[in-house]
Amino acid sequence: MPDGFALAQQLTLRKREAVAPALNLLDDRRPQSRQAACHLLTRLEAQVKPARRIGFTGAPGVGKSTLLDTVLRRVRAGGESVGVLAVDPSSRRTGGALLGDRLRLRSGAGDPGVFLRSMASREHLGGLAEGARGAVLVLAAAFDCVFVETVGVGQSEAEVADLVDTLVFVAQPDSGDLIQFMKAGVLEWPDLLVVNKAEQEALAARAVRELKAGLALGEHSGDGWERPVLRVSARDDIGVDELVQALAAHNSWLLESGEHARRRRRGRDRFVRDTLERRFGSFGLESQGGVDAIQKRLDAKPDAAGMQLLEELSARIESALTGATPHQK
Amino acid sequence: MAATGAAGEARAKDQPWVFRTYSGHTSAAASNALYRRNLAKGQTGLSIAFDLPTQTGYDADHPLARGEVGKVGVPIGHIGDMQKLFEEIPLERMNTSMTINATAAWLLALYAALAERRGVQRSALSGTTQNDIIKEYLSRGTYVFPPEPSLRLIGDMVAWTLDEIPKWNPINICSYHLQEAGATPVQEIAYALANAIAVLDTVKARGDLAPDALPRVFGRISFFLNAGIRFIEEICKGRAMSALWEKIGRERYGVSDEKLLRFRYGVQVNSLGLTEAQPENNVIRIVLEALGVTLSKRARCRALQLPAWNEALGLPRPWDQQWSLRIQQVLAYETDLLEYPDLFDGSKVVEARVAELLRCAEAELARVLEMGGAISATESGYMKQGLVESQSERISAIESGEQTVVGVNAWQESEASPLDAADYENILQVDPEAEREQIASLQAFRSARSPQEVSSAELGLRDALKNGDNVMPASIRAAQAGVTTGEWAGTLRAVFGEYRAPTGVVVRKPELADERSAKVRARVRALGERIGRPLKILVGKPGLDGHSNGAEQIAVRARDLGMEVVYEGIRLTPDEIVQSARDEGVHLIGLSILSGSHAVLATDVIEKLEAAGLSLPVVVGGIIPEQDAAALQARGVARVYTPRDFDLTAIMEEITALVEEAHAG
Numbered sequence: 001m002p003d004g005f006a007l008a009q010q011l012t013l014r015k016r017e018a019v020a021p022a023l024n025l026l027d028d029r030r031p032q033s034r035q036a037a038c039h040l041l042t043r044l045e046a047q048v049k050p051a052r053r054i055g056f057t058g059a060p061g062v063g064k065s066t067l068l069d070t071v072l073r074r075v076r077a078g079g080e081s082v083g084v085l086a087v088d089p090s091s092r093r094t095g096g097a098l099l100g101d102r103l104r105l106r107s108g109a110g111d112p113g114v115f116l117r118s119m120a121s122r123e124h125l126g127g128l129a130e131g132a133r134g135a136v137l138v139l140a141a142a143f144d145c146v147f148v149e150t151v152g153v154g155q156s157e158a159e160v161a162d163l164v165d166t167l168v169f170v171a172q173p174d175s176g177d178l179i180q181f182m183k184a185g186v187l188e189w190p191d192l193l194v195v196n197k198a199e200q201e202a203l204a205a206r207a208v209r210e211l212k213a214g215l216a217l218g219e220h221s222g223d224g225w226e227r228p229v230l231r232v233s234a235r236d237d238i239g240v241d242e243l244v245q246a247l248a249a250h251n252s253w254l255l256e257s258g259e260h261a262r263r264r265r266r267g268r269d270r271f272v273r274d275t276l277e278r279r280f281g282s283f284g285l286e287s288q289g290g291v292d293a294i295q296k297r298l299d300a301k302p303d304a305a306g307m308q309l310l311e312e313l314s315a316r317i318e319s320a321l322t323g324a325t326p327h328q329k
Numbered sequence: 330m331a332a333t334g335a336a337g338e339a340r341a342k343d344q345p346w347v348f349r350t351y352s353g354h355t356s357a358a359a360s361n362a363l364y365r366r367n368l369a370k371g372q373t374g375l376s377i378a379f380d381l382p383t384q385t386g387y388d389a390d391h392p393l394a395r396g397e398v399g400k401v402g403v404p405i406g407h408i409g410d411m412q413k414l415f416e417e418i419p420l421e422r423m424n425t426s427m428t429i430n431a432t433a434a435w436l437l438a439l440y441a442a443l444a445e446r447r448g449v450q451r452s453a454l455s456g457t458t459q460n461d462i463i464k465e466y467l468s469r470g471t472y473v474f475p476p477e478p479s480l481r482l483i484g485d486m487v488a489w490t491l492d493e494i495p496k497w498n499p500i501n502i503c504s505y506h507l508q509e510a511g512a513t514p515v516q517e518i519a520y521a522l523a524n525a526i527a528v529l530d531t532v533k534a535r536g537d538l539a540p541d542a543l544p545r546v547f548g549r550i551s552f553f554l555n556a557g558i559r560f561i562e563e564i565c566k567g568r569a570m571s572a573l574w575e576k577i578g579r580e581r582y583g584v585s586d587e588k589l590l591r592f593r594y595g596v597q598v599n600s601l602g603l604t605e606a607q608p609e610n611n612v613i614r615i616v617l618e619a620l621g622v623t624l625s626k627r628a629r630c631r632a633l634q635l636p637a638w639n640e641a642l643g644l645p646r647p648w649d650q651q652w653s654l655r656i657q658q659v660l661a662y663e664t665d666l667l668e669y670p671d672l673f674d675g676s677k678v679v680e681a682r683v684a685e686l687l688r689c690a691e692a693e694l695a696r697v698l699e700m701g702g703a704i705s706a707t708e709s710g711y712m713k714q715g716l717v718e719s720q721s722e723r724i725s726a727i728e729s730g731e732q733t734v735v736g737v738n739a740w741q742e743s744e745a746s747p748l749d750a751a752d753y754e755n756i757l758q759v760d761p762e763a764e765r766e767q768i769a770s771l772q773a774f775r776s777a778r779s780p781q782e783v784s785s786a787e788l789g790l791r792d793a794l795k796n797g798d799n800v801m802p803a804s805i806r807a808a809q810a811g812v813t814t815g816e817w818a819g820t821l822r823a824v825f826g827e828y829r830a831p832t833g834v835v836v837r838k839p840e841l842a843d844e845r846s847a848k849v850r851a852r853v854r855a856l857g858e859r860i861g862r863p864l865k866i867l868v869g870k871p872g873l874d875g876h877s878n879g880a881e882q883i884a885v886r887a888r889d890l891g892m893e894v895v896y897e898g899i900r901l902t903p904d905e906i907v908q909s910a911r912d913e914g915v916h917l918i919g920l921s922i923l924s925g926s927h928a929v930l931a932t933d934v935i936e937k938l939e940a941a942g943l944s945l946p947v948v949v950g951g952i953i954p955e956q957d958a959a960a961l962q963a964r965g966v967a968r969v970y971t972p973r974d975f976d977l978t979a980i981m982e983e984i985t986a987l988v989e990e991a992h993a994g
Contacts, residue, residue, distance in 0.1 A: 024914040028861035061709060094850055095863060096888035102909060103829055103898040109905045115912055120863070120893045235475070 001032055004039030011141040012047055019083070019115055019142050026134040037134065038307055044137045045305035051140035052251055055148045055160045058170035063196045065104035067170060067234040068149055072114065073107045074244045075145050081113040083139030085132065087150045090120040097121070101149065115143060121150075133271050133306075136163050161189040162267040165260060166250045168192045168243075171211065173203030187214050191227060191250050198231040198238055205231075223259055225250065261302075268306040269298045275310055280317050287320040288313065340668040345373075345661035346623065347424055347632035350650045351597060353378035353403035355763045357413035360403040363647060364418060372654055374424040375456075376634050377414075378402030379436070381873035381924055384471040385900075386432045386818020389767045392902060396929030397873045398764035401644075402428075406771045407813045411439040412446075420449050425456035426501075426595070426632070431473040433460040434482050435817045438804035441494070445809070455496035457551060457595070460486060463524045464503045466707050466830035467716060468510035470875015470899050473818060476704045478825035480531045482800060487532050487546055489801040498551040500528060501595065504570075508555035509601045510878050511720025514566045514686055517555070519693035520703070520712050522573060525550055527703040529582060537799075547582050548589030554630070556598040558614055560621030565679055567594075567621075567628030569686040573694075595632035596622045605641040605973040607736030607743050612638045616656055623660060626671040633657060639748075641972045643756030643954045644925060710831035717881055724882060725841070728976050737975055756954060759925065771813065778811035786810035787820055794824045832881060832898060841889050841978075849982050853891040856985060860916070860992045864985065867915040869897035869906055871934060874924035879950060883919060886977040887984075903933035907941050915945070916988045922951040927961065935965045946987040950974075 002025050010018035026037050056064050065086070072082055086101035097120035108114025119135065132148065139146045150160050161167045169190035187193075193211050198204040211229045228246055232239035254260035273294060277285060288294050298309060350367055353360040364375055379402040382394035388406055389398045398404050405411055415423075420443065429436045437458050444454055462479040465472040472479065483500055490497040504512070504521035512520065532538065532546055552570075556563045571592030578584040598618035603611045615635050622630045635653035637645030660666060673679040697706045706712045726732040733739050748755060786807040793803035807817055857863040868884045870877060877899050884896040895913050897906070910918050918938075922930055931949045938945060949961060950970040958969035967987050974980055 020911050020914050024862070027914065029858075030861040033861055090893070091888070094889060095854060095857075095891045097893045098884060098888045099893060099895045099913075100832060100898075102895060102913075103832060106829065110902075110908070118895050118913055122863070 001036055004036035004041075005043055008040050008043035008141070011044065011138060014081075014142050016112055016115065016142065019138060020117075022138045023117055023135055026131060026138065038311070041134055041137060042305055042307040044141050045307055047141070051143060052145045052166070052247075053136060053140060053148070053164040054146070054247060055150065055164035055167040056170060057150050057157055057160055057167065057190070059172075060151055062170050062172040063234055064149055064151075064170050065101050067194070067196050067232065067240075068147060069105050069107050070234045070237065070240050071244060071247075072105070072147065074240060076107070076111070076113060078244075080144035081142075082108070082115070082145050082147065083143035084108070084114070084116045084147045084149065085119055085135050085139060086116065087119045087121050087132065087148070089151060090122050092123050095122075115139065121156075132163055133267070157186050157189040162263075162270045165254055165263055166191050166247060168194055168247075170194050170196050171207060172197045173200045173207045187211075191225060192243070192246055193227060193229045194243060195229070195231050196234055198233040199236050224257065225253055225259075265302060268309075269295065271306050272298060272310050272313065276313055276317065279314065280321070284317045284321060287317055340665070343626070343667040345667060346630050346657075347374040347595075348372050348654060348657045348661075349374045349376040349426060349595075349632055349634040350654055351376045351378050351428065351634050351636075352650060353380075354401075354644065354757065355399040355403070355759050356767060357403055357405065357410040358416075359763075361414050361416050361418070364414075366647065367650070367654070368418070370651060370654060371658055374426060374632060375418075376426045377428065379427070379429055380404045381471065383436075383814055384429060384432060385873050385875075386435075386473055386814060386822070387873070388813050388815030389764065389771050391815055393873055393900065395872075395933075396764070396926035397924055398767050399759055400925045401874075404767050405436065405439065405814065406767070407774055407811060408439055408442055408446075408808050409770075409774050409811075411443050411808075415443060420444050420447065421453040423456070424632075425454075426459075427457065428459045430459055430462055430465050430469075430471055431479070432814065432818055433458040434486055434800050434804055435808075435814060437486060437490075437497075437499075438801060438808045441801075442805050442808035445805070451494050452496075454494050457498040457501050458486065459503065459553065460500040461503045461524065461553075463527065463703050463707055464506045464521075465875070466828075467520070467713055468506035468876075468878065469503075470830075470877050471873075472830060472875070473827060474821060474825040475828040476708065478821075479828075480527065480704070483528055484531045484535055485800045487528070487549065488535060488537055489799050491538075491542060491545060491549065493801075498549060498593075501551050501553045502528070503553040505553050505555040505597055507716065508557060508599065509876075510716040511718075511723055512716055513719050514562055514569075515689040515693055516712075516715060516719060518566065518570050518573065518686065518690035519697060521552065522570070522577060522690075523694055523697040523703040523706070523712075525552075525574075526577065526581070526698070530702070533582075543582055544578075544584040544586060544589050547578050547584045548586070548591075551631075552592065552594035554594050554596050554622070556596055556618040556621045558599065558602050558618060560617050561679075562682070563618070563621035564625045564628060564673065565682040565686055567630075568625060568673075568679070569683045569690065570594075571628055572683070573687060573690060592628075593631050595634070596630040597634045598622070598636065600636045600640050602734075603636060603638070603641045604734060604737050605971055606741065607746070608639050608642060609746060609748050610736055611636075611641070612652070612656075615653060616660075619656060619660060623666060625673050626669070627674070639755055641952065643952060644759065646755075646757045649757075707830065713831050717885065720878060720882060721885060724975070724977060728978065734975075737973075774811070775813065782810040783812055783816075786812055787816060790817070790820050791824060794821065829898065832877070832896060845978060846890060849978060849985065850891040852982070853985055856989055856992075857891075860988075863893050864891070864917075864988060865893040865895065865913065865915045866917045866919060866984070867895045867897060867906070867910050867913060868919045868921070869901050869909070870899045870921050871901050871903055871906055871930040872922060872924060872926050873900060874922060874926070875899050876923045877921075879923070880919075880921035882977065883921070883950065883980070887981060890978070890981045892981075903930060903937050906934055907937045907943070910938070910945060911941060911943055916991070917984055918945055918947045919984070920947065920949045922949065922953075925952065927951050927953050928957055931961055931966055932964055939965075944991075946984070946991055948984060948987070 002021055007018055007022045056068050058064050075082055088097055088099050090097040099118035101118050105116055108116055148164055150156055167190045195204050195207045208229050230243055232243055380399050381397045383405045387394045389404055427436055460483055462472055486499040490499045502521050502525045504517040507517050507520050574592040575590045578590045584590055637649035637653050639645055639649050700706045727734055727738055730738050790803045790807050793800055853864050868880050870880055884894045887894045946967040948968040949966050953969055953971050961969055
């Protein structure tokens with residue numbers, strides 16, 4: 001069994017060869033491995049890394065991977081090392097998944113400064129959040145810039161938004177789905193909106209107009225960030241520099257406005273709440289006075305690591321549950 | 330004129346089709362000797378098989394060429410190789426078909442440059458460059474550039490040959506490989522014609538053609554079809570396709586000249602349906618398939634190449650190819666096939682089937698055109714997904730026994746066959762020294778060139794590409810200056826970029842619901858629970874072979890049975906595969922290699938895994954002779970799968986067992 005503390009140390013020293021074993025460990029659901037994984041994450045969380053965390057989401061076929069590949073090349077050329085987590089859907093019925101992102105994310109092949117991990121979303125095992133959060137922490141420890149790519153279908157955006165600092169929503173010109181996205185509330189979450197395949201000029205211009213109109217109508221967190229709508233073509237390499245600059249601008253804004261810390265905390269809190277609910281059900285949460293009371297406890301410790309809070313609250317709930325229902329034991 | 334008099338009266342015969350054999354291997358000199366022997370035996374045209382480095386634009390000493398030089402065809406690295414390939418073969422009297430696509434403009438330039446050196450008029454040349462890039466994206470995988478510049482290259486060749494080499498077929502639209510990728514007859518007709526329309530529309534949109542040129546361009550488009558074992562349906566398919574082609578010519582392109590409206594096609598009968606088990610039965614299959622494309626005069630092929638009986642075992646020897654040539658000769662010269670007008674005119678049964686195929690194919694073609702045509706339907710993955718699904722259905726039908734394949738899923742018992750042989754005696758083995766010799770001769774050629782001439786020719790080529798000039802004149806100058814295949818393609822790569830086509834493994838159809846699948850799925854799940862996380866495998870193709878149909882079917886089935894499958898696609902180096910396996914944390918690697926380079930590539934992967942300290946089971950699938958399989962297993966490959974292993978679910982059970990063993994205790 002790998003030692004979680006030792007792995008964390010190697011990651012902090014940016015040893016690339018520790019990354020895959022750490023991710024394998026996080027993936028491992030056996031009890032003894034959970035323990036080691038917990039050590040690993042607690043240690044990683046204690047050392048806040050400045051790594052940028054950027055999410056790319058959008059419907060299948062809009063060219064997310066190809067665009068990400070182009071952006072990745074720019075980021076590499078700027079000297080940053082890159083970790084990518086590419087999430088593809090699992091079949092709910094069979095649990096199987098086709099993970100095809102390596103096919104398009106080719107520019108990292110043979111480059112030790114790029115690490116790509118494909119991940120199945122595993123809806124049948126409770127979904128993305130728990131595994132993906134740990135994976136992002138591992139990648140953020142070892143690399144300068146972390147990308148998370150997911151297929152957006154409406155519900156997952158909120159989840160991804162809590163994993164990253166900056167969320168990019170990718171659309172394509174002829175997607176009649178834009179209206180659907182707006183209805184589904186998808187546009188609440190992204191910080192940057194990108195219309196890919198801008199080589200189809202007239203259509204792309206229309207899509208940009210639609211998105212801008214959608215943004216004007218829709219709700220956003222009201223945090224003061226003016227969300228840009230960009231036109232790019234991954235194919236013809238148009239507008240990619242502007243996208244890379246916009247990513248940098250958003251990152252500076254996050255840091256200056258204090259939103260960066262707020263987002264990281266929001267992600268931490270969501271992780272703790274969701275994991276508690278999965279472990280103990282709403283009944284377990286009620287034993288601590290419900291979600292709001294739990295949130296208060298989290299608010300009281302803004303700098304504590306998520307894993308540590310999770311373990312503390314889990315212990316409380318467990319003792320409350322066993323204490324409350326001794327006759328069931 | 331066919332007379333119908335009393336028995337014994339002589340009947341006038343139709344001209345037979347062109348007899349070809351798809352061949353080439355080892356080196357230009359070895360292939361030249363083979364061609365000359367074949368011509369002496371009565372072959373009437375040449376069909377050149379190029380090796381994968383030539384097809385994908387790499388020199389023999391490029392890292393990706395390792396193990397592939399001279400394997401599936403002849404290596405042509407420069408004009409010196411072209412000279413050797415045609416030594417003592419009169420170009421002006423040859424009908425030369427080249428199976429070449431991404432680098433078609435270059436091989437045609439080498440051919441034209443050779444004619445120039447020999448003082449042969451270009452107008453005297455005749456032949457075909459396959460040059461169908463869309464089917465490379467869909468099935469065959471030797472594409473290099475993105476769709477738009479690829480279509481421009483095709484347009485350049487069409488425009489240039491129209492007046493320079495008027496007897497040349499600049500593009501041979503291939504429905505052949507669509508059938509190999511799983512296409513039903515309807516898909517075959519619709520997708521091939523959509524593809525032809527994409528090419529014609531591209532040419533039409535160019536500014537450099539005379540207004541009356543389009544009908545002539547239409548008349549130069551030829552096709553390359555497949556003929557499967559359902560030979561009645563194949564007859565109907567040929568008739569339906571020629572009717573639809575004529576209709577497209579009249580309605581879409583305003584062609585009225587009957588001669589230009591003719592549907593001209595060559596055929597390679599189906600290699601995919603040939604079996605490794607009881608391979609002698611393949612001869613019967615080949616004969617029946619040849620009948621399917623020759624019986625109906627109205628839909629008779631212009632040229633025919635037959636595979637050899639042992640192609641599912643390895644590369645055919647000259648004798649194996651001769652046997653297939655003799656089939657054509659017996660059919661054309663001994664039988665009375667060529668003495669009659671069309672045998673099916675007036676047949677209600679044939680007419681009805683043709684009408685049905687036409688109706689369905691027209692509907693599917695309209696759907697593709699509505700999506701914006703063949704290029705859009707390729708980029709979106711629509712056509713590829715359709716093919717992958719049809720292929721899964723075909724494989725499932727063979728697995729379940731619904732579709733009979735004699736000797737494979739029925740009547741497997743057999744007497745000992747005199748055609749079975751040990752020690753590679755029944756296949757051709759490419760001399761392992763061939764690669765080293767090719768590299769040595771390439772390097773000698775390079776050092777004998779004038780560097781100034783080469784760099785100025787490369788600059789000229791780059792300018793032509795950037796300015797939108799026709800690529801052919803600059804390529805011919807480059808050929809004369811001694812530019813190599815890798816340098817020519819490298820120049821184009823720098824200007825056009827490279828492309829990866831959609832894989833089609835995003836499957837829409839529901840997973841298998843049978844009991845056996847459920848059992849394997851439960852076993853996969855239990856293994857995942859025991860080892861802590863779901864079973865994750867890597868499927869990829871090292872080397873240059875782009876035939877990804879098999880790898881895709883494996884990926885889809887593994888996913889159906891509950892595995893997480895990292896599908897990495899084609900053209901990977903062993904280093905990349907090892908990096909992916911480590912970074913992805915997979916439990917097993919599946920490699921697919923059909924080009925005969927399995928020995929070098931699989932061994933490289935194993936050695937690099939060992940060097941990286943990874944101990945993972947590796948399985949290999951491909952056309953792999955028994956002796957090679959044994960050698961690979963001795964070197965650490967856990968299992969070797971060949972076309973004999975048609976039961977995909979059984980393969981999945983075995984690889985599950987391999988991971989169980991690897992994690993025992």
